[in-house]
Amino acid sequence: MRRRLPLLICLFSGLFFTIQFFIPHQEVRRLYADGLRWLIVVATFAVVLATGSLINHHIRKLRRRDKDWSYSLVTLLALLGMGIAGFSTGTRPGTLFNKLFLNVQVPMQSTMFGILAFYIASASYRAFRARSKEATLLLLAAFLLMLSAVSFMSYYFPHITTLSEWLLMVPNLAAQRGILFGVFLGTLATSIKIILGIERGWMGGGR
Amino acid sequence: MNEFFVRLSKIDRRYIFLLVAVSVIVPLLFPFHYPTRVTRHTQAVFDIVDQIPPVSNPILISFEYGPSTMPECHPMAYAILRHAFSRRVRVIGITLSADATGLGEQALSDVAREYGREYGKDYVYLGYKPGVSAVMLSIGEDIKKTFPRDFYGQPTSGIPMLTEVHNYSQIPLVIPLTGSQTATSWLIYAGARYHARVADGVTAVMASELYAFLQTKQLSGLLAGLKGAAEYERLVQQAGYTKNEGKATRGMDALSTMHLVIITFIILGNIGFFLSRRSAKKGERP
Numbered sequence: 001m002r003r004r005l006p007l008l009i010c011l012f013s014g015l016f017f018t019i020q021f022f023i024p025h026q027e028v029r030r031l032y033a034d035g036l037r038w039l040i041v042v043a044t045f046a047v048v049l050a051t052g053s054l055i056n057h058h059i060r061k062l063r064r065r066d067k068d069w070s071y072s073l074v075t076l077l078a079l080l081g082m083g084i085a086g087f088s089t090g091t092r093p094g095t096l097f098n099k100l101f102l103n104v105q106v107p108m109q110s111t112m113f114g115i116l117a118f119y120i121a122s123a124s125y126r127a128f129r130a131r132s133k134e135a136t137l138l139l140l141a142a143f144l145l146m147l148s149a150v151s152f153m154s155y156y157f158p159h160i161t162t163l164s165e166w167l168l169m170v171p172n173l174a175a176q177r178g179i180l181f182g183v184f185l186g187t188l189a190t191s192i193k194i195i196l197g198i199e200r201g202w203m204g205g206g207r
Numbered sequence: 208m209n210e211f212f213v214r215l216s217k218i219d220r221r222y223i224f225l226l227v228a229v230s231v232i233v234p235l236l237f238p239f240h241y242p243t244r245v246t247r248h249t250q251a252v253f254d255i256v257d258q259i260p261p262v263s264n265p266i267l268i269s270f271e272y273g274p275s276t277m278p279e280c281h282p283m284a285y286a287i288l289r290h291a292f293s294r295r296v297r298v299i300g301i302t303l304s305a306d307a308t309g310l311g312e313q314a315l316s317d318v319a320r321e322y323g324r325e326y327g328k329d330y331v332y333l334g335y336k337p338g339v340s341a342v343m344l345s346i347g348e349d350i351k352k353t354f355p356r357d358f359y360g361q362p363t364s365g366i367p368m369l370t371e372v373h374n375y376s377q378i379p380l381v382i383p384l385t386g387s388q389t390a391t392s393w394l395i396y397a398g399a400r401y402h403a404r405v406a407d408g409v410t411a412v413m414a415s416e417l418y419a420f421l422q423t424k425q426l427s428g429l430l431a432g433l434k435g436a437a438e439y440e441r442l443v444q445q446a447g448y449t450k451n452e453g454k455a456t457r458g459m460d461a462l463s464t465m466h467l468v469i470i471t472f473i474i475l476g477n478i479g480f481f482l483s484r485r486s487a488k489k490g491e492r493p
Contacts, residue, residue: 029348032348033345033348033349033352036341036344036345036348036353037345037352037353039338039341039345040336040337040338040341040342040345040353042338043337043338043339043341044337044338046337047305047337091308091309092312092358092359093309093312093313093316098309101309102309102313105274106274106277106310107274108274109273109274109275110274110275110277110278112275113274113275113276113278114278117227117231117465118223118224118227118228120469121223121224121226121227121465121468121469121472122220122223122224124469124472124473124476125218125220125223125469125472125473125475125476126220126476128473128476128477129476129477129480130477130480130481131480139473139477143470143473146466146469146470147466147470149411149432149434149462149463149466150241150463150466150467150470151241151242151243151244151434151437151459151460151463152241152242152463153463154243154244155241155242155243155244156242158244161244161246165246168414168415168418169418169421169422172415172418173418173419173422176415176416176418176419177419180419
């Protein structure tokens with residue numbers, strides 16, 4: 001029963017959400033809207049599960065004194081601190097939670113992301129070499145797109161923008177569309193396998 | 208000369224870091240005011256917002272960026288909000304990313320204060336709701352049931368601006384500002400399922416993925432990265448809706464200069480690579 005019940009719920013929900021698309025009846029629409037709100041509730045529980053999993057993972061690391069365990073301590077303290085701030089003062093503007101977010105998390109995360117620019121510059125200098133025909137093509141395309149991203153270049157030389165847009169609209173699009181078809185057909189096939197209970201990885205025990 | 212380029216191609220990366228830092232800091236301290244050409248995709252977003260009648264159905268802005276993608280997406284939010292609020296176009300703000308909750312509130316309240324717009328009449332902020340695609344679909348059924356309360360805990364059924372708003376049919380434009388795959392999800396769930404008009408504001412790296420939807424006209428317009436934000440700021444300024452030079456315009460000076468530095472590095476690196484390869488080939492000859 002422990003395995004059958006989730007599979008039955010999955011089968012029923014999957015079939016219902018597929019079939020409802022073709023039945024514009026008022027009752028079906030109501031059930032569909034209720035189902036969507038249920039999905040939002042389930043997604044909320046996923047946040048609880050994820051938080052629990054994060055806490056377990058880091059407590060385990062702390063207990064074992066694994067490598068870099070001090071970072072786990074910082075993570076847990078930050079989680080606890082933000083949690084206490086959020087639950088005690090709320091999340092509105094002016095609260096401790098909001099101040100911590102805007103004045104600690106935002107600068108820290110922006111800095112981490114900003115550091116990427118330095119590594120990208122260094123990496124592009126060392127790795128972006130015309131070693132083969134393919135690499136030369138990639139280099140030329142990147143070169144052109146970067147030039148079009150320089151505001152005054154696209155202003156004074158509008159052909160650069162035209163050419164970079166052609167790159168994006170023709171060769172890029174051809175490849176992107178192929179990838180998109182593949183991704184969506186794959187998603188469709190996996191969805192059917194999940195609904196029919198062939199793919200059971202989501203239950204946590206593999207196939 | 209050859210030796211110079213070869214040595215240059217093996218330069219210590221700390222010098223590169225220093226040059227990158229200078230190329231970012233100097234334009235931020237002393238703006239160069241580079242001219243910008245507006246792309247048709249940015250113009251399309253501006254035109255749609257510009258054609259929405261004042262004090263009518265609201266546009267929906269979904270803030271879906273965190274602090275890491277904030278430098279690209281936050282200026283977009285400010286520019287669009289300045290455009291909307293200056294014309295009294297109503298705005299519904301939501302967020303599908305927990306990270307963006309505070310940022311969305313900040314953008315909405317800052318620009319509303321700038322133009323003297325009133326909460327509940329001119330704009331509303333419904334806050335964060337987990338579930339991404341379920342939320343997008345649920346708004347198509349009933350926005351007030353999807354968000355029974357706004358960010359401040361007020362019941363949405365009592366907000367005057369939302370009285371006549373039920374689903375996407377009353378929302379003339381949906382603008383997700385995002386650095387993630389949700390840009391495509393909005394097209395699938397809100398666009399294809401409920402025929403909502405969608406225009407995306409995304410980070411530059413995301414933009415290339417969305418050209419397929421621009422071509423099919425499933426996407427009505429696109430703000431691509433900081434450049435897109437700067438172009439929108441320019442349009443808003445040119446139309447006389449604001450006198451403020453936005454953050455993206457200032458950021459574009461730094462970004463453009465840094466791009467030029469990287470391009471120069473790539474050229475120099477390749478010259479060094481070819482010269483060292485030629486020397487190696489010569490050395491191999493008997």
